[in-house]
Amino acid sequence: MLTRIAQQLLMTITMTATFIGLSGTSFAVQYVKAPPLTEVVNAQIQNVKDSGAVRVPLITWGGDIATILANGNSKDTAAGSIFAKQNLKLELTRTDDFGQQVKAYMEGNTPYLRGTLGMINMASELLNRDSRTKPVIIYQMTWSNGGDCLVVKSGINSAKDLKGKTIALQAYGPHVDYLAKLLRDAGLKMSDVTIKWVKDLTGTDNTPAEALYTKDIDAAMMIIPDGLMLTSNGSVGTGAEGSVKGAKIMLSTKSANRIIADVYAVRSDYFAAHKKEVQNFVHGLLQAEQKLKTIFKNKKTQLTEYKKTVTAAAEILLDSASATADAEACTGIVNMLLFRAM
Known part of the structure; x- marks a missing residue:
């Protein structure tokens, strides 16, 4: 496993409101x-397409707000934005399906990969077969510090109790490494549990959170907004308002905050041919992070900029700009994004 670079990860407030608002489910999970x-x-x-805007993938994650801000709170680089001032012309595309990301990367539709270091590692054998697509880690955005969790049903009180249980997990997603470590620390192996793989991370019928509604699933790895919904806001699920009766958050990355590191990687051939552009991309992300800190620390005096940023994040990451209305009450969650772990 690659060494993790120190930074803190957080979830976005817009995600919280949207998922807490979900209730009722079809239970039609397709594994x-x-x-x-x-x-x-x-x-x-294929070689990276060298005409038009460069596609940059996003995933549904709070740390990606900085990328959106750098692009001018727009999918396409806005005039006067941080990235525009770095002479970049980008198109942000949310792609939570990592397999699709890897395919687009290999076919030259984008030179970038966006995922955790664990996800990049899962693709390393495939990508290292050709020197052109060998990934170069260029930037770590965040560490997960409470943004990911294991939700369990009644009767499971420790990681050792997972032996023989059935766990829902996103295929090729950010929680594979985390689950492996939880099991290893408990003296268990992946073979000691039954894994039910789902396609999506959040927001559809085919997610770990959705799977936990079914009687066949004992536990699920998920992002914290889904975990809060299923456990009646982090206590014990009552069975009301979208929660699962008896469900609780047993463990989260708040107690294991050096497991999930979110990064950007770039193709080796693109890095060699466009080193200045890649450097400008990283520089822009650093500038956006500092600007984001200022906006959130000074929300009262920069309310217009704050609302614009949160609305853009809700629309691009969640396909719903209206998610910000309730999300603005959860600024305590977003404030975690302001500080790097040292």
Whole structure:
């Protein structure tokens, strides 16, 4: 496993409001297989397309607000934005399906990968087959510090109790490493549990959170907004308002905050040919992070900028600009984004 670089990760407030507002579910979860990416991604390696805006992937994660802000709170680089001042022309595309990200990366539709270091590692065998697509880690955005959790049903009180249980987990997602470590620390192996893989991370019928509603699932790894919803805001689920009766957050990255590191990687060939552009991209992200700190620390005096940023994040990450109305009451969660872990 690659060494983690110190920074703190956080969830966005807009995500919290949207998912807490969800209630009722179809329980029609479709499970998938999760063989190695070498067997899943069928793509012909091509050179990166060198015309028009450069596509940059996002995932549904609080740390990606900085990328959105740098682009002028827009999917396409806005005039006068941080990235525009770095002479960049980008198109932000949310792609939570990591297999699809890897395919687009290999086919030259984007030179960038956005994921955790664990996700990049899962793709390393496939991507290292060709020197052009060997990933170069260029920037760590955040550490997960409470943004990811294990939600369990009644009767499970420790990681050792997971032996023989069935756990829902996103295939090729950010929680594979986390679950492996939890089991390892408890003296268990992945083979000691039954994994039910789902396609999506959040927001659809095929997610770990959705799977926990079914009687066949004993526990699930998920992002904290989903965990809060299922456990009646972090206590014990009552069965009302979208919660699962008896469900609780047993563990989170608040007590294991050096497990999940979110990063950007770039293709080796693109890095060699466009080093200045890549450097400008990283510089822009650093500037955006500092600007984001200022906006949130001075919300009262920068309310217009604050609302614009949160609205853009809600629309781009969640497909719903209206999610900000309730989310603004949860600024305590976003404030965690302001500070790097040292």
